Amino acid sequence: MTAIRDRYIDTIRALAIVRVIVYHALNLGWLTIVFPSMGIMFALAGSLMAASMEKSGLVTVGRRLRRLLPSLWVLGAVAVSVMLIHGWTADDRTSPTDPRMLFWIIPLNSPPANDWGQEFVGVLWYISTYLWFVLLSPVLLPLFRRLPVVMLALPFLLVYLFSLNSYGMSDEITGPITDLCSYLACWLLGFAHHDGTLRRLRWRLVVPVALAAFVVGGWLAWTNRAESNFDLTADPMANTYWSFAFVLLLLRWQPKMSSPSRIPVLDRLVSLLNARAVTIYLWHNPGIFFAGLLLAEVGLDTAPVSDAVLLLGTLLWTLAAVLLFGWIEDLAARRRPRLLPIGGETRRVSAPAADAGDPSDQGGQGDQGDQGRELDQRGRHSARR
Structure with a gap:
């Protein structure tokens, strides 16, 4: 049976994925302002989650896990092997016997890693946040439908409170909580997208609300520019406002x-x-990490040539990963494995909510198909992401 697709949703999700790769490869923090990919991806995931729960109820949670985890497990097997090959022992600041290694199985938080594993672990903040949203959605969805304004206001309050105080919690706890709060508003907008609430909102309401959020987010980004260099991933409050405004307009447009x-x-x-x-x-x-190592080895690690070569190397690595491991997504979604799935869907040019995507439903076939906080390559974010 062919899937009916929403090409607008497909296109903005594809743009979000490309933007993530370019941002990571070239370290262009300002791209998070031009196109806040992660907020968009969480919103699309929230829309599909609401659609699936409406159809299948709590069974949806198990399906999301089934589609998402196998690809993660393969990455974990490779990452742990690379770390062990490069001498990962119990003497390191992290250990292969650390109980947190269980996060490679169920990614409720980031698993431990040595220096060789950081580039594998860095992207898992998104998988962890997505998983928490999936687990919480059976509670979040009815609450949002009952109290939409209160629930949309809640993330802004929570991010503000955690910006003031860590309340005695370690970074390993406050980091994931901040991620969850920063993108909760986008996830809830995904619910509103599926329910048709966004389409019913008049532009004379949507535009002032979005503009106000842009102003607040932009002002916060400008105020903290010395620390964040206009990279919203370094400024959770600015990120929350800016991503909310961007997603609100993007999904209302349709x-x-x-x-x-x-x-x-x-x-x-x-x-x-x-x-x-x-x-x-x-x-x-x-791919970015290993391409960078290769460039340094051959002496091509000086800009501007290195940037173009690094991006090309990353794209080639990613294509190789798609060919080697992409079929796992098909098996996890109980689809016929394909080497390069580049066609075969029935297109739809309207924009109903049910075809929004998430990290575990990129095949876009309702409940038959299954996708990926921005990873900073440097500084504070490198350790977390």
């Missing part, structure tokens, strides 16, 4: 869309990015 289907190559690329989003998200960052 245009009819026949392009890129008019351009076959672009159309196939969009299909591939959607069908292999989990694999691309999990594997692109190790």
